[in-house]
Amino acid sequence: MSDDTRTAPASGALTEPTSVAAQAADTLSAPAGTQPAPADRPRPTTPQTADALVWLGGESFERQTIAVPTLGVGESLIRLTTATVCGSDRHTVAGHRPGAYPSVLGHEGVGRVAATQAGLTVGDRVVFAVTSVCGTCVNCRRGLSAKCAQVAKVGHESTASGWPLSGTYASYIVLPRGVAVAVVPDSVPDAVAATAGCAVATVMAVLDAAGDLTDRRVFVNGLGMLGLTAVAAAKSRGAAEVIAFDPAPDRGRLAEAAGADTIVTADLPGDVDVAIELSGAEAGVRACLDSLGIGGTAVLAGSVSPGPQVAIDPEHIVRGWRTITGVHNYEPHHLVQAVDFLAGDGADMPWEDILGGPIGLDDLPAEFAHPSPGLRTVVDLS
Ligand SMILES: [Zn+2]
Numbered sequence: 001m002s003d004d005t006r007t008a009p010a011s012g013a014l015t016e017p018t019s020v021a022a023q024a025a026d027t028l029s030a031p032a033g034t035q036p037a038p039a040d041r042p043r044p045t046t047p048q049t050a051d052a053l054v055w056l057g058g059e060s061f062e063r064q065t066i067a068v069p070t071l072g073v074g075e076s077l078i079r080l081t082t083a084t085v086c087g088s089d090r091h092t093v094a095g096h097r098p099g100a101y102p103s104v105l106g107h108e109g110v111g112r113v114a115a116t117q118a119g120l121t122v123g124d125r126v127v128f129a130v131t132s133v134c135g136t137c138v139n140c141r142r143g144l145s146a147k148c149a150q151v152a153k154v155g156h157e158s159t160a161s162g163w164p165l166s167g168t169y170a171s172y173i174v175l176p177r178g179v180a181v182a183v184v185p186d187s188v189p190d191a192v193a194a195t196a197g198c199a200v201a202t203v204m205a206v207l208d209a210a211g212d213l214t215d216r217r218v219f220v221n222g223l224g225m226l227g228l229t230a231v232a233a234a235k236s237r238g239a240a241e242v243i244a245f246d247p248a249p250d251r252g253r254l255a256e257a258a259g260a261d262t263i264v265t266a267d268l269p270g271d272v273d274v275a276i277e278l279s280g281a282e283a284g285v286r287a288c289l290d291s292l293g294i295g296g297t298a299v300l301a302g303s304v305s306p307g308p309q310v311a312i313d314p315e316h317i318v319r320g321w322r323t324i325t326g327v328h329n330y331e332p333h334h335l336v337q338a339v340d341f342l343a344g345d346g347a348d349m350p351w352e353d354i355l356g357g358p359i360g361l362d363d364l365p366a367e368f369a370h371p372s373p374g375l376r377t378v379v380d381l382s
């Protein structure tokens with residue numbers, strides 16, 4: 001996903017900084033002269049440096065060693081074990097969307113807490129949100145932290161900024177205060193868990209915007225990682241029928257494996273209760289608007305870069321009680337929902353076809369030039 005989104009500070013369900021006392025209690029480096037940790041609970045040593053693949057702009061990358069900063073209150077250090085390559089990183093490297101550089105790209109990842117000043121538990125396996133949010137601006141306070149006025153984003157900050165270790169293409173990432181964190185059950189494989197932070201959590205926000213899906217007819221347009229997840233999650237939420245479209249024929253097969261009831265190739269569906277637009281294409285937006293039945297809701301989430309305007313017929317909207325809404329990024333509770341989904345019905349998604357790789361950090365430049373098959377290339381950082 002792109003741009004200026006913010007997630008609000010985590011809700012109660014998230015493992016979030018709760019108090020300064022809790023944060024201090026988990027600090028790794030105890031002051032000199034204090035009681036040493038018990039011998040049966042050796043405390044890990046906070047690393048001094050991280051090994052990162054730094055993006056230099058264009059298709060240029062360089063392996064660099066970056067100093068691990070002293071953690072401030074509310075911050076945590078995560079030892080990354082796996083990252084996945086989101087399509088938006090490919091757009092950045094290809095020059096289709098702006099990005100700060102030099103920087104550590106990558107915003108989907110999973111790892112273990114190595115050190116924390118945020119009250120997390122060292123050793124916990126966690127995923128994290130794509131946004132660092134302030135929690136105090138107007139949008140954060142109204143529950144729209146996805147649009148925090150002071151957002152910073154995982155995998156989008158320059159190494160010369162105050163957040164050099166912001167991305168997941170590295171051995172460690174620093175999570176500032178305001179990045180929501182969720183613990184991952186052992187049953188969820190690393191590569192699957194890594195998708196929670198961007199693709200799957202975003203889909204949770206999209207489905208929330210669509211309302212109750214029980215017994216609904218749901219149309220999903222665009223069958224990339226988000227679309228396949230939307231298909232599976234809509235079925236999981238009780239949709240009576242999920243209809244899926246993508247111009248690429250092989251995506252229809254994947255959607256069927258993800259639980260789609262009907263694959264359409266040319267004739268678009270009509271009278272659907274919910275239409276989910278994830279392609280960003282003008283034709284996709286048009287198809288979703290035109291497919292809505294009485295009382296239907298269209299959720300647009302694919303249009304994250306400038307595109308042509310799409311006309312609407314206001315009378316059609318008014319007389320049909322139709323709703324059009326947009327979603328960009330997500331709230332902290334959607335990250336928890338994403339992990340729950342991946343640990344539940346999401347485990348049955350066709351992951352063997354979705355995931356490509358694994359590759360190593362040094363393989364990433366070639367990966368951007370010549371993408372692996374699959375919707376998510378797995379980067380092994382262990
Ligand atoms: Zn992404």
Ligand SMILES: [Zn+2]
Nearest residue numbers: 134137140148
């Ligand atoms: Zn804010």
